[in-house]
Amino acid sequence: MPQQRSESTPMESEAVSIKTANPRSVYVHVPFCLQRCGYCDFSILAGRDDLIPRYLESLDLEISRSLEHLIQPPVLDTLFVGGGTPTLLSRSELEKLFSILFKHFRLEPDAEFSVEANPDGLTDERQQVLAQFGVNRISLGVQSFDAEVLKRLDRKHTPENVIEIFEQLSKMIPNISLDLIYGVPGQSFESWQETLHQAIALDPAHISMYALTFEKGTAFWTQRSKGQLIQVEDSLEVRMYQWAIEQLKSRGYSQYEISNFSKPSMESRHNCAYWLGQSYWAYGPGASRFVDGVRSTNHRSSFTWMKRIEAGDSPVDIFDELNTEQRARELIAIGLRYLPGVEKSRIEEQTGHRIEILLGKELVNLKERGWIEETKLCIRLTSEGKLFADAVACEVI
Ligand code: SF4
The missing domain is CATH 3.80.30.20 (tm_1862 like domain)
Known part of the structure; x- marks a missing residue:
């Protein structure tokens, strides 16, 4: 990376x-x-x-x-x-x-x-x-x-x-x-x-x-x-x-x-x-939610999760408040799994970042390797890119 x-x-x-x-x-x-x-x-x-x-x-x-x-x-x-x-x-x-x-x-x-x-x-x-x-x-x-x-x-x-x-x-x-x-x-x-x-x-x-x-x-x-x-x-x-x-x-x-x-x-x-990067609530041990731009994950031990709730404490174990760049990168990495692609306008609306500027050289490299293709409106995985989706995500993040 x-x-x-x-x-x-x-x-x-x-x-x-x-x-x-x-x-x-x-x-x-x-x-x-x-x-x-x-x-x-x-x-x-x-x-x-x-x-x-x-x-x-x-x-x-x-x-x-x-x-x-x-x-x-x-x-x-x-x-x-x-x-x-x-x-x-x-x-x-x-x-x-x-x-x-x-x-x-x-x-x-x-x-x-x-x-x-x-x-x-x-x-x-x-x-x-x-x-x-x-x-x-x-x-x-x-x-x-x-x-x-x-x-x-x-x-x-x-x-x-x-x-x-x-x-x-x-x-x-x-x-x-x-x-x-x-x-x-x-x-x-x-x-x-x-x-x-x-x-x-x-x-x-x-x-x-x-x-x-x-x-x-x-x-x-x-x-x-x-x-x-x-x-x-x-x-x-x-x-x-x-x-x-x-x-x-x-x-x-x-x-x-x-x-x-x-x-x-x-x-x-x-x-x-x-x-598509929409927000969602999640409940139960190990459950991860995304609300108001913050990702938080409950403790994955069911016992700890229950004990914390019973004691009136928060069950959250990991709390990730992402800045806009991290948020944009995460949205792109997750969104690329969706094969119709990541709409450039959506990322800009949700984070203020333009994909071409944010990813710059990484995008050029991914395109040169034949893993990503770019249109006027979106970027998406190629057929070959589907085989390397995890590597693409690492590059983007
Ligand atoms: S233990 Fe087996 S059945 Fe239970 S969640 Fe894991 S894979 Fe599914």
């Missing part, structure tokens, strides 16, 4: 407190899981369902306190309940969770209300609660249609479970996104082809696919360092990704983000709000 920053506007080093309208999006983190999957480094609690009532009390308190300055409950365009495994909660716990959310927030009639769900344990009863409370989008953690790959990922469901659940669920909640993972140790190209074919055969509105990453502190990380797990070759991972892009395109899915594909008009509105 270049050490020298190029010319930018005089506003660049001001730490600004930007008062914006109330966010229109909310993320809620539910940290409970049956067990920790070997590759997972999320903020979760495995096998501690006994803590769910205490978590719900803390969540209620956290939201109340964050909104106490408002007279009316805020109205949202998107609400996303993720985890963890929100659908690990029992029927009554799910009802309690949704009651808390609707005590504090109102949804626009056409709002997107998403919940992450695990095929394992997504009983009829739970599906009904989701539908009754107006959940209209499900992000289903399928990961693979290969039983061996699922076993390697420590997932408890089978490919048959997924098909059965999908068929039941889609009668009540038609907007379903399937989450898939590729580049799993031992996974062949043919196994990935079969997984994608089976996913497409279900005709979901949306498909997300992520390359497996090895995060420090996970069981997979340790097993790889001991030689017990062999990472797939980069070339195979790239082949899997590029082949999937072509397949999805030929079946009517458009790629609107590095890892996300949708049928027309079925993009995740909630995630688009992140990529």
Whole structure:
């Protein structure tokens, strides 16, 4: 990453407190899981369902306190309940969770209300609660249609479970996104082809696919360092990704983000709000929000998060007030994941910085490497740039 920053506007080093309208999006983190999957480094609690009532009390308190300055409950365009495994909660716990959310927030009639769900344990009863409370989008953690790959990922469901659940669920909640993972140790190209074919055969509105990453502190990380797990070759991972892009395109899915594909008009509105730099509230352990130009992240330990809230203290662990240059760079880095590109006028409106001046030489370098293309109105990743999105983000930040 270049050490020298190029010319930018005089506003660049001001730490600004930007008062914006109330966010229109909310993320809620539910940290409970049956067990920790070997590759997972999320903020979760495995096998501690006994803590769910205490978590719900803390969540209620956290939201109340964050909104106490408002007279009316805020109205949202998107609400996303993720985890963890929100659908690990029992029927009554799910009802309690949704009651808390609707005590504090109102949804626009056409709002997107998403919940992450695990095929394992997504009983009829739970599906009904989701539908009754107006959940209209499900992000289903399928990961693979290969039983061996699922076993390697420590997932408890089978490919048959997924098909059965999908068929039941889609009668009540038609907007379903399937989450898939590729580049799993031992996974062949043919196994990935079969997984994608089976996913497409279900005709979901949306498909997300992520390359497996090895995060420090996970069981997979340790097993790889001991030689017990062999990472797939980069070339195979790239082949899997590029082949999937072509397949999805030929079946009517458009790629609107590095890892996300949708049928027309079925993009995740909630995630688009992140990529377009809009503000959002977030609650729960490890949850990160962006409000009034400030990014703040809760403590990722569920215990610390609950204890702080119970003691009347702030659950925030990291507080980042960005100056306008940092804000512009962050907006560009995040926004480039959104493939239609980063509109120059938006960055200028939101931060006062012009992309061409702010990025200067970095932009020239990225274009020369063939990773970024520039039009009069925007900059965006090229097909090759999609493979180097993290490197591009590092360069921009
Ligand atoms: S189910 Fe998801 S959140 Fe829970 S441990 Fe596995 S990967 Fe992590």
